[in-house]
Amino acid sequence: MQKYILSLDQGTTSSRSILVNKIGDIVASHFIEIKQIYPSPGLVEHDPIEILNSQLDSVKFLLQKSNVNIEQILSIAVTNQRETTVMWNKKTGEPVYNAIVWQDRRTSDKIKQLKENGYEHIFRNKTGLVLDSYFSGTKIQWILENIKEAKELLQENNLLFGTIDSWLVWNLTGKKYHVTDESNASRTMLFNIHTGEWDDELLSILDIPRDILPQIVGSSQVIGETCYSIFNKSVPISSIVGDQQAATFGSLCLKQGMVKNTYGTGCFMLMNTESNIFPSTNNLLTSTLWKIKDKRQYCLEGAVFTGGAVVQWLKDGLKIIENSSEVEELALSVQDNAGVYLVPAFTGLGAPYWDQYARGTIVGITRGVTQAHIARAALESIAFQVNDVLKSIESDSGKNVTMLRVDGGACKNNFLMQFQADILNIPIERPVFLELTALGAAYLSGLAVGYWSSIEELKGVWKLDKIFIPSMSDIKREELLSGWREGVSRSLMWAKNESKL
Numbered sequence: 001m002q003k004y005i006l007s008l009d010q011g012t013t014s015s016r017s018i019l020v021n022k023i024g025d026i027v028a029s030h031f032i033e034i035k036q037i038y039p040s041p042g043l044v045e046h047d048p049i050e051i052l053n054s055q056l057d058s059v060k061f062l063l064q065k066s067n068v069n070i071e072q073i074l075s076i077a078v079t080n081q082r083e084t085t086v087m088w089n090k091k092t093g094e095p096v097y098n099a100i101v102w103q104d105r106r107t108s109d110k111i112k113q114l115k116e117n118g119y120e121h122i123f124r125n126k127t128g129l130v131l132d133s134y135f136s137g138t139k140i141q142w143i144l145e146n147i148k149e150a151k152e153l154l155q156e157n158n159l160l161f162g163t164i165d166s167w168l169v170w171n172l173t174g175k176k177y178h179v180t181d182e183s184n185a186s187r188t189m190l191f192n193i194h195t196g197e198w199d200d201e202l203l204s205i206l207d208i209p210r211d212i213l214p215q216i217v218g219s220s221q222v223i224g225e226t227c228y229s230i231f232n233k234s235v236p237i238s239s240i241v242g243d244q245q246a247a248t249f250g251s252l253c254l255k256q257g258m259v260k261n262t263y264g265t266g267c268f269m270l271m272n273t274e275s276n277i278f279p280s281t282n283n284l285l286t287s288t289l290w291k292i293k294d295k296r297q298y299c300l301e302g303a304v305f306t307g308g309a310v311v312q313w314l315k316d317g318l319k320i321i322e323n324s325s326e327v328e329e330l331a332l333s334v335q336d337n338a339g340v341y342l343v344p345a346f347t348g349l350g351a352p353y354w355d356q357y358a359r360g361t362i363v364g365i366t367r368g369v370t371q372a373h374i375a376r377a378a379l380e381s382i383a384f385q386v387n388d389v390l391k392s393i394e395s396d397s398g399k400n401v402t403m404l405r406v407d408g409g410a411c412k413n414n415f416l417m418q419f420q421a422d423i424l425n426i427p428i429e430r431p432v433f434l435e436l437t438a439l440g441a442a443y444l445s446g447l448a449v450g451y452w453s454s455i456e457e458l459k460g461v462w463k464l465d466k467i468f469i470p471s472m473s474d475i476k477r478e479e480l481l482s483g484w485r486e487g488v489s490r491s492l493m494w495a496k497n498e499s500k501l
Contacts (some may be wrong), residue, residue, distance in 0.1 A: 004068060005446045006235070008055055010164050011243065012084075012101065012265045013312075015054040017062045018435060020442040022451065024432050024461025028066035032058050037206070039099060042105040042347060045098035048086045049404045051164065052171050056230070070231045075222075076172075077239040077445035079246040079437050080164035082187045085139035087150055087212070088167070090158040093175060096149045100139040103266075103305060103347045107138035108356045114138075119205055124200055128277065128286030130354050134165060134303070139190030141206050154209065163188070165240045172237065174227030178273045182288040183245040191216075192287055193277065196296065198391040202216065219245070219290035220238035220444040239445035243437045244268040245289050249300065250440025251405040252430070252462045254455060259393065260399050261386055262437070263410035266305035266350070269389045270299045271397055282352040282392035290444065300396055302351035302389030306344040307359075308410040310378045313346070320371040328413045331376035337480075339364040340378040341384075341487035349491070350385075352392040359494035363487045379413065383420040384484040390424060405429045407436035414468075422472035423480065432463040452500040 002021065009016040016031035032054040037045040063070065082100035084125050088095045100106070111133050114120070120131045129135055140161055153159035162170065166180045185191040185198070190208065192199040198213055217223055219241045225234040241249070244262060248270045251260040256274040261267060270289070274297050277286050289299040311324050321327055343349075345358035362374070394401055403426055410416060411434050421428045433439055446452045 001073055002072045003374060003451070004072055005075055005077060005442040005451060006059065006073045007438040007442040007445065008059070008168065009435070009441065010051060010055050010168060011437070012081045012103075014434070015051065015058050016438060017055070017058040018438040019062065019066055019068060020446070021331065023031055024439070024443070024458065025046065026435060026439060027437060028062055028068070030058050030062040030065065044101040044103040044347070046084065046101055048088070048095040048099045048167055052168065055168060060076070062064070065297075070233045070235070073235050075236045075238040075445045075449045077441035078165050078168055078237060079182070079241050079243050079441035080168065080244040082163060082184055082244065083134060083136050083137045084164050085143070086162070086164065086167045087143050087159060087161050089153055090160050090304075093171065096153065096159070097143055097147050100142070100496060102134055102334045104139065105133050105347055105356060107133040107142050110138045110141065110455070111356065113140070121305065122205070123189060123202065127189055128186070128193045128348045129189055129441065130283055130285065132354060135187060135189040135349075137202070137206050137208070140208050144208070144257065154212070158214060159212050159213065162214050165242070165475060166214045169223065169237060169240065172226045172230060173224045174229070177224040178214045179217045179223055179240065179329065181217055181240040182291045183219055183242040184240065185216050187242060193286060193298070196291070212348040220292045220448045222448055236449060238448035239291060239441050240433045241441050241444055243269055244301065245287070245299070246440035246444070247437045248272065248289060249443055250436030251407060252459055254459070257397070257399050258405070259390070260405045260407065263307055263382065263406060263408035263416075265307060265309045266408060267304035267382060267386055267389075269386065269393060270301045271393050271401075273298050273300055278396050280396045281467050282396055283354045283389060284392055284396055291452050292444070292447070296323065300393050302392055304382070304385040304389060305348060305350045306346050306406070307382050307385070309346070310342070310344040310381060311410070313344070314378055318374070320375065327375050327379060328415045330372050331379050331415055334370070334372040334376055337377045337380060338366070338369055339483065340369055340371045340373045340377040341483050342374065342381045343487045343491040344378070344381050345491045349488070351389050353488070353492065355492050357493045357496040358491045361487065361491040361494070363490055364483070379416050380480070382410065382416060383423045384481070386420060387481070401426060403427050403429060405431070407431065407434050409434065416470045421468040421470045423477060425470045426475065427470070428468040430465045430468070431486065432465045
C-alpha cells in the first residue's frame with residue numbers, strides 16, 4: 001500500500017493540504033480560502049475557529065478527491081503563517097479574541113515606546129529581530145491589556161498563547177500538546193536565538209508570563225499523535241516549521257549562501273547561513289532556520305509586506321481585473337510602465353526600510369496612463385522590493401548571490417519572473433512544484449519518520465521547471481531602479497502623525 005506524507009499549510013489567505021509521495025512529488029492538493037477581517041485601517045485579523053475548520057476540511061476534501069485512505073498517511077507536517085497570534089482558554093479551547101495577523105499594525109505605538117525606552121538594542125541582540133509590531137510579542141501584550149477574558153483567564157492559569165502552528169497542533173492532538181518549534185518561536189520577539197529558549201528579560205519587558213507560552217520542540221521530530229476522533233486513526237505529527245523556513249527547505253537551500261524567495265501575500269527572502277549569525281546593518285532579520293536533531297541552522301531574512309497582495313488589491317480594490325491570472329496579460333499590453341511607480345506600502349514597508357508609517361503611493365501619473373500601466377507598475381513593484389532585500393542580504397553576509405530559487409503562487413507569472421531576473425541581474429530557477437512551503441514541511445516530517453533516509457536522498461527530488469536569464473541593459477536597469485527609489489522616498493513616514501494605525 002502506497003504511503004504518503006500529509007502536509008498542512010495554514011497561510012494568510014488560505015488553508016492548504018497536500019499529499020507527497022516517496023519521489024517528492026505533490027500527488028494531490030486542496031485549499032480553502034479564509035476570510036480577511038479588517039476592523040479598521042492597519043488592523044488585520046482572522047477567526048481562529050475558521051482557521052482550524054478550514055484546515056480540517058481541506059484534509060477531508062483532499063483525501064476524498066485523491067482516493068487516499070487515512071491508513072496510507074505515514075505522518076503529518078504542520079507549516080504556518082508566522083507571527084500571527086492566537087490566545088485561547090485552556091479548558092474550553094475557545095479563543096479569547098480573533099487571531100491578530102502578522103500584517104496588523106495596532107501595536108505601532110507600543111513599538112515606538114519600547115524604542116524610546118532604549119530597548120531596541122536588547123531585542124536586536126537577543127532575538128535577531130528589529131523592534132516592530134509585525135512580530136507576536138506586542139500582539140500578546142495588546143490582548144493581555146485589552147481583552148477582559150484574557151485577564152481573567154490569566155489569573156486562573158487557564159490562558160494559552162500560540163502562533164498558528166501551536167493552535168493547530170493543540171487541537172489536532174485533543175488539547176494534549178502545547179508546542180511550537182524554534183523557527184516559529186524565533187519570530188515572537190520573546191525567543192533568544194543564542195540559547196534556544198524563551199528569554200526571561202524580554203518577557204519581563206513586555207510583561208508576558210512564561211506559563212502561557214508553548215514548549216519548544218525541533219522542526220523535524222515526532223511530537224505526538226492526532227486525536228483518534230479527528231481522522232478515525234492516530235497519525236504522528238512529525239514536523240512543525242514556519243512557512244518561510246519550510247519553503248527554504250523545500251527549495252533545498254541546504255548549504256550556506258543559498259537563497260530562496262517566496263512570492264506569496266508578502267515576499268520573503270532567506271539566505272541559509274548555517275551556524276553563523278550575521279548581525280544586520282540593513283534591518284534584516286536573523287532567525288532560526290530549522291533545528292534537526294541537535295543541529296540548529298540560522299538564516300538572514302528580508303520581508304516584503306505586500307507582494308502578491310498588490311495583485312489582489314488590483315482585483316478586489318481597484319477592480320481592474322476579475323481574476324489574478326489576468327494581470328500578466330494586462331501588464332504585457334503596454335511596452336513599459338510609462339514612468340509610473342507603485343509603492344505598495346499598504347501596511348508599511350519591510351526590509352530594508354522597516355518603516356511602519358510608510359503608506360502606499362503611485363507616482364509619475366500622466367494623462368496617458370492607463371489601467372495597464374498601473375498593473376505593470378504593480379508587478380514591477382514586487383521585483384523592486386525583492387531587489388532591495390537581496391542587495392541588503394549581500395551586504396550583511398558579505399556574499400554575492402549568483403542564483404535565486406523561487407516559489408509561491410506569483411511565480412506562475414512569467415513576466416514577473418523575467419523582470420525579476422532582469423532587475424537582479426542573476427538567473428532565477430523556478431521549480432515544477434510551486435507549493436514549496438507545504439513540500440518543505442513534508443520533507444522534514446518524512447525525515448523524522450524514516451520515509452526518506454537522509455537529506456542527501458532528498459536532494460535528488462527537486463525538479464526544475466524553468467530558468468529565467470537576465471537580458472536587460474545596465475542603463476535601463478539603473479533607470480528603473482532610480483525611479484523606484486524616488487517613489488519609495490515619497491511613501492516613507494507618510495502616516496507619522498496618525499494617532500491610531
